[in-house]
Amino acid sequence: MKTIYCTISDSCDCDFKPNIQGLEWDLYKNLYGQHLVQDIVSESVTSFLQKQSPDRPLVLSFHGASGTGKSMVSAMLARHLYGTSMCSPYIHQYVPTLHFPLANRVKQYRSDLKNWIQGNLTACARSVFIFDEMEKMPPGVIDVLEPFLGPSHVVFQTNYRKAIYIFITTAGQEVINKVTLENRQAGRDREEIQAKQLEEAIADAVYDNKKSGFYHSNIISAKRITHFVPFLPLCRRHVERCAQRELCQRGECQRRDVAVAVGGAMSYTPQDGQHFSSTGCKLVPAKVNLFL
Numbered sequence: 618m619k620t621i622y623c624t625i626s627d628s629c630d631c632d633f634k635p636n637i638q639g640l641e642w643d644l645y646k647n648l649y650g651q652h653l654v655q656d657i658v659s660e661s662v663t664s665f666l667q668k669q670s671p672d673r674p675l676v677l678s679f680h681g682a683s684g685t686g687k688s689m690v691s692a693m694l695a696r697h698l699y700g701t702s703m704c705s706p707y708i709h710q711y712v713p714t715l716h717f718p719l720a721n722r723v724k725q726y727r728s729d730l731k732n733w734i735q736g737n738l739t740a741c742a743r744s745v746f747i748f749d750e751m752e753k754m755p756p757g758v759i760d761v762l763e764p765f766l767g768p769s770h771v772v773f774q775t776n777y778r779k780a781i782y783i784f785i786t787t788a789g790q791e792v793i794n795k796v797t798l799e800n801r802q803a804g805r806d807r808e809e810i811q812a813k814q815l816e817e818a819i820a821d822a823v824y825d826n827k828k829s830g831f832y833h834s835n836i837i838s839a840k841r842i843t844h845f846v847p848f849l850p851l852c853r854r855h856v857e858r859c860a861q862r863e864l865c866q867r868g869e870c871q872r873r874d875v876a877v878a879v880g881g882a883m884s885y886t887p888q889d890g891q892h893f894s895s896t897g898c899k900l901v902p903a904k905v906n907l908f909l
């Protein structure tokens with residue numbers, strides 16, 4: 618019955634329980650060194666959810682080096698939009714190495730993906746779709762989504778424009794890292810970096826990169842991404858905060874020495890300056906094990 622109701626109604630919101638304040642607080646408190654992510658994600662989600670009838674879906678594309686928090690923020694979003702973990706039946710996560718592993722099956726994958734999205738949107742207009750590790754997606758697959766991401770796609774009266782899409786990729790990290798490095802070398806604060814310095818450069822970089830999942834994609838040329846969200850490379854102080862949090866979770870809050878040792882044990886780039894952790898906070902739990 619519910620599926621039929623949802624097919625003919627545009628007010629079918631499933632068990633959507635957004636907690637915007639919870640999301641903002643989580644981003645502010647638990648995400649380190651990512652002021653652009655905090656601002657863009659909070660503002661875009663808030664303004665999107667304020668609209669009863671949005672004119673297009675919310676499409677966020679996360680970019681940045683490994684271990685900078687991309688998957689972590691997608692999990693936060695899922696948690697605060699549905700009040701549950703990633704397990705909600707309305708949060709759909711696609712992992713290319715699992716769902717789209719073979720480059721010679723693009724045609725099949727396109728048709729599968731379109732059917733999945735259509736079916737899921739029929740069941741719930743407020744569906745959340747997360748495409749992690751887009752850099753491993755065979756080129757051409759994701760393009761099939763372009764009509765869903767635009768302003769006027771209404772099929773069987775189901776409002777396709779209430780959905781949220783999140784793309785995640787390391788593609789674009791070179792431009793983000795370069796701007797962050799230049800900003801630092803110019804003696805400016807990290808927080809002075811502005812989104813508009815980066816958005817266009819990221820769009821160009823993923824469009825030209827065969828390994829971004831968006832190579833020559835109509836999603837980029839038709840400007841279907843609401844916001845490109847840059848994750849900046851993390852510095853030693855951020856790594857130490859990650860280590861400190863990990864220690865507290867293990868009931869070892871007072872072991873500041875271990876947090877400092879973890880910070881010292883990471884590798885940093887570039888050669889000249891050693892400002893940014895090459896693996897972000899990713900190896901922190903393993904290093905904590907080593908020093909504790």
Ligand SMILES: Nc1ncnc2c1ncn2[C@@H]1O[C@H](COP(=O)(O)OP(=O)(O)OP(=O)(O)O)[C@@H](O)[C@H]1O
Pocket residue numbers: 647648649650651681682683684685686687688689690786787851859897898899
């Ligand atoms: N900016 C950050 N602030 C706080 N913790 C972070 C941050 N970045 C990463 N972490 C920690 O490191 C772990 C790994 O990060 P995450 O999985 O989000 O990286 P990623 O950007 O998705 O990397 P990859 O591209 O390799 O998938 C997170 O679960 C979190 O504990």
Ligand SMILES: [Mg+2]
Pocket residue numbers: 687688689749750
């Ligand atoms: Mg990830």
